[in-house]
Amino acid sequence: MxxxxxxxxxxxxxxxxxxxxxxxxxxxxxxxxxxxxxxxxxxxxxxxxxxxxxxxxxxxxxxxxxxxxxxxxxxxxxxxxxxxxxxxxxxxxxxxxxxxxxxxxxxxxxxxxxxxxxxxxxxxxxxxxxxxxxxHNTSGIISLADRGITSPAKMMDHTYATWEMLIEQGIIKRCVEADGGVYDRVKLIPSTVTDEVSALSSGEVDSIWIFWGWAGEKCKLAGLDTSYFSFESVDKVFDYxxxxxxxxxxxxxxxxxxxxxxxxxxxxxxxxxxxxxxxxxxxxxxxxxxxxxxxxxxxxxxxxxxxxxxxxxxxxxxxxxxxxxxxxxxxQGFAPTIAAGAGMTDAFITA
CATH class of the missing domain: 3.40.190.10 (Periplasmic binding protein-like II)
Structure with missing residues (x-):
């Protein structure tokens, strides 16, 4: 094979x-x-x-x-x-x-x-x-339940596996601050996690950005007791x-x-x-x-x-x-002004 x-x-x-x-x-x-x-x-x-x-x-x-x-x-x-x-x-x-x-x-x-x-x-x-x-955007932050990260602000004083992207960190910052937290207190650990189960179980990091349909289901199958919040539940602008x-x-x-x-x-x-x-x-x-x-x-x-x-x-x-x-x-200054409808067309999928 x-x-x-x-x-x-x-x-x-x-x-x-x-x-x-x-x-x-x-x-x-x-x-x-x-x-x-x-x-x-x-x-x-x-x-x-x-x-x-x-x-x-x-x-x-x-x-x-x-x-x-x-x-x-x-x-x-x-x-x-x-x-x-x-x-x-x-x-x-x-x-x-x-x-x-x-x-x-x-x-x-x-x-x-x-x-x-x-x-x-x-x-x-x-x-x-x-x-x-x-x-809809099915991504969000997963952590082990015993870390107590039940909302974005509770990422403070815990480690987060960042892949050091401007938009990624901007979304985390917006979510933490919208929940009353201080973004600078989130401990950013540069890491591209390839195995969420191992990373969480070993304590390598406390929280990870995942897409639930793959990594979330994988953590469930592994029997991990986790907490999770989606980005779109914090701010609808993130339902991209x-x-x-x-x-x-x-x-x-x-x-x-x-x-x-x-x-x-x-x-x-x-x-x-x-x-x-x-x-x-x-x-x-x-x-x-x-x-x-x-x-x-x-x-x-x-x-x-x-x-x-x-x-x-x-x-x-x-x-x-x-x-x-x-x-x-x-x-946020992550890209130049983007014109309405730039980068997409709805011409080929109609209700």
Missing amino acids: KRVRMMSRRGFLVAGLAATGMVASSGLAGCGFKPQKGVGSNSASGNADPELKMITFALDWTPNTNHTGLYVARERGYYREAGLDVEIVQAPENGADALVASGDAQFGVSFQDSMAGYVSGDAQLPVSAVAAIIQ YTPVIIANNMLIKDDPKTVQAFMDATRRGYEDCIQDPDAAAEILLKAAPELERELVVASQHYLAEQYRADAPVWGLLDQKRWDAFYAWVSE
């Missing part, structure tokens, strides 16, 4: 942020890299159908339940019915954004917060979000879109029919995940058998309620929510 690099969902975000310059000390990464074949890529055999249009989709990192709808759409022939041959590849460490911008991939996975570094100013990339994979499907702007402009065909088929895949998470989990495990079955099933059931959530259909992007977060980002 092919071995692939595994990283926490936290690590996926770090990769994307590093690529777009949202690390305090780094700039925009270049595009001189090649994508890696994804597990179960349907073009890996070299038997491409010449009557189908080839599409490359770049994951943010290794396959996980954020991506299941893509694998379902491919496994069940939805892409083929749409006239597409979709190859799913793993992006390099600095994410999918530059691959999509360069045209080496037509679509990929990114995050609204990491996109802030390139939707305005001098570092703009020709990339736009075309669909929300998960309707993470993760999203991005597309190359030239493709959007010159070939909207292909974008629509891809998105219609992808939407069918995610709707199947919502309706039957167990079957969806099996399809993901078939594509990526190195994943832990129990975690995939648990995560798939959690996300079945989150992919669409309260939206009328999967994938909708609310420009008001999108703009509200970017207004906050600009107000």
Whole structure:
């Protein structure tokens, strides 16, 4: 069995942020890299159908339940019915954004917060979000219950694993202060946690930023007694879109029919995940058998309620929510002023 690099969902975000310059000390990464074949890529055999249009989709990192709808759409022939041959590849460490911008991939996975570094100013990339994979922000802070971190202010005098990103630390600061705390009393420990269970159990850090659908479910399965609060529960401005499907702007402009065909088929895949998470989990495990079955099933059931959530259909992007977060980002000085609707389009997902 092919071995692939595994990283926490936290690590996926770090990769994307590093690529777009949202690390305090780094700039925009270049595009001189090649994508890696994804597990179960349907073009890996070299038997491409010449009557189908080839599409490359770049994951943010290794396959996980954020991506299941893509694998379902491919496994069940939805892409083929749409006239597409979709190859799913793993992006390099600095994410999918530059691959999509360069045209080496037509679509990929990114995050609204990491996109802030390139939707305005001098570092703009020709990339736009075309669909929300998960309707609401399911990330927040997890800690062991005995640390007593039941709200943001209680992060004071405890360690927090920071990956030293401007927006990341800005969100933590806003949450702590909104809860009446003093941000400077949070003990920042530079660390990219790849195993939340071990990090919390060993006392390596007291609190970690996680995406509940993967790391939270993993901690539950490990039997950890934890406390958790989500960012959007503290301030609705943090109910931004993470993760999203991005597309190359030239493709959007010159070939909207292909974008629509891809998105219609992808939407069918995610709707199947919502309706039957167990079957969806099996399809993901078939594509990526190195994943832990129990975690995939648990995560798939959690996300079945989150992919669409309260939206009328999967994938909708609310420009008001999108703009509200970017207004906050600009107000904090983390990026130049971002124009309304910059970096997104709602043209391909309609209720």
